[in-house]
Amino acid sequence: MEVFDVRVHLLWSDILIFILVASLLCFVVTVLKNPLARGRWAKVFESRIGAASFMVILFYVLIALTDSLHFQKRLEATVESTDVHYAPEMTSVLDLILAPMLDRDEKTYSAPFAIYSFAKENIESDDGAVVREFPRLEHGGSHITMEEQHVADIVVKSLTAIGWTLVPILIVLFIHHWYIRKEGSRLPWPVIYFTFAAIVVVSSWALQMSQYYHVLGTDKVGQDVLYGAIKAIRTGVLIGTLATLVTLPLAVLLGISAGYFRGWVDDVVQYIYTTLNSIPGILLIAASVLLINVYIETNPEQFKLLSDRADFRFIALCFILGMTSWTGLCRLLRAETLKVSQLEYVQAAHAFGVSRWRVIMRHILPNTTHIILIALVLDFSAFVLAEAVLSYIGVGVDSSMKSWGNMINEARSELAREPVVWWSVIAAFILMFTLVLAANLFSDRVRDVFDPRMSGSGDNS
Structure with a gap:
């Protein structure tokens, strides 16, 4: 799809996250139509912890959504050809928001809010002598002329x-409070x-300060760490959600x-999950991911862009994590159902001839x-952490995809250096x-409200 000077290019993971959001909206509509369900969910948000944790989760989801609207920029036409070409790199709406952090790469590491590089270089002084000093950063703090102003x-x-x-x-909050007070x-x-x-406030402060400094420093190749950490939110949210589903x-x-x-159904199910549990999970996941890599290498014609290849591997990893x-x-x-x-009320339902499906x-x-x-x-939390472990051993998401696991994997060797x-x-x-x-705090509140055996579930906490 071409729109003005860009071409919309949706990845499969983009489509999946939009389907998830649409399903969530349908669930919200269904809850609002059901008085009993609406009353129970109201108790969740009447809790201080439930409301605060939900807003944090919603913020992460909004970042993932803005990072899932991908497009390709149109390249300038050349004299030799009038054909329309688009950049091979994918750009998202989030990249436009984080524009102050882009195209401001340094040579190598620099600490948060630093104006000098983290590594010494050979610098020629005014008198021609070569000395090893920490050079000034090209972008971070470049507006400062005197170090005392830092x-x-x-x-x-x-x-x-x-x-x-x-x-x-x-x-705005004062006006809203005045309105809802009535x-x-x-x-x-x-x-x-x-x-x-x-x-x-924190988001706005980080964006505005990124115009002048590298708020969280730069990595080995000089890229802004804050930009990579924010871009990794989409990977964390999706891998936790898709694998869980x-x-x-x-x-x-x-x-x-x-x-x-029970009976033979119970025997078959127990046999399946006992057999699966007998295989070390990390080895099973690693073997499955390696098979996916072999498929990608033997079918390069199916992946025209590097982002398509990374996206296919990412979706396959979500599926593998869920299946294992x-x-x-x-x-x-099984134990709770037994x-x-x-x-007594289940036995009474059987005695009255209620169907098994209805029971x-x-x-x-x-x-x-x-x-x-x-x-x-x-499981959501475990999948987010599992991605970091798998990336550490080289079988996680593609190295070209921003993720917290890849960030930790790239930085692990630097933890042994001094400084x-x-x-x-x-x-x-x-x-x-x-x-x-x-996610854990919100789930605890939901559990307290929906567990029929919990007492005092309506109290605020």
Whole structure:
């Protein structure tokens, strides 16, 4: 699809994330139409922890969405040819937002907010002598003429950026608070206001400061670390979500079937997941990924762009992680179903001739929802961390794709040098930790509300 001077190029992972968002919107509409479900989900967001963690997750998802709108820029026409050509590199809407961090590469490492390179170079002095010194960065702090201005410049520009962002936000939040005060609401608005303000202020501050400095330094080849860490959010969100959704149908179907029908069904399911568990997971994943790599190498004509190749490997990795990680949830659901199926109201439903399908949907599945939610979020966190481990051993996502695992993999050798290059690992850790923590806190609140055996689920926390 061609639009003006760009050509829209959607990857398969882009299409999948849009399908996921559309499915989520349909789920929200369904919940709003159901008074009972609407009341339960309202209790989730009436919690301070639930509301704050959801806003953090939503922020990550919005970044992943803006990074999933890809296009190719049109190249300038040459005198020899009038054909229209487009750049082989993919650009996303997020790249346009992060424009201050692009095309500002240095030679090698530089520390956060530094104005000098992290490594010494041979520099010729005015008198012709060659000395080893830390050279000035080409872009970071290039507007500073005197080194004494460095700290003061950072403080002034930071306060200015925060002030210009915080004042409009406070005005908007004050107007909103004045409006909802008449309506009345049980939502924890102070926490929502604080979380929203913190996200917007930090994001705006980072973008504005990136025009002058490398906020989180640069990596080995001089690229901005903050840019790579933000671009890796899409990889983390997608690999956790897609792999989890592959796990869900297998685990729920086989686990509940084994616990409810028992007999030969239970024997077959136990045999399958016992056999799969007997194979070391990391070896099974590595072997599957290597097979995918062989397919890519033997069929290069199917991947015209480097991004298409990286995207295919990424989707295959999500599928492999999901197919090899469903056994834990399946085992939990089997055990819970065995217990729930013996309860009095389930036995009474059988006595009244209620069909098995209706018993499963009305009694078994609702009483295992809390286990599914907790297990899925734990799996989401595990998949995000698994990507880092797999990239460390060279069988993760493609090296051309930005990910927290690739960042850690590239920086691992630098942790042994003196002085330590720590900022790449810290950047990946902070963003990964924030996503995993928010997901776990939100799932805990959902579990408290939807687990029928939990008491006091309606209390705010």
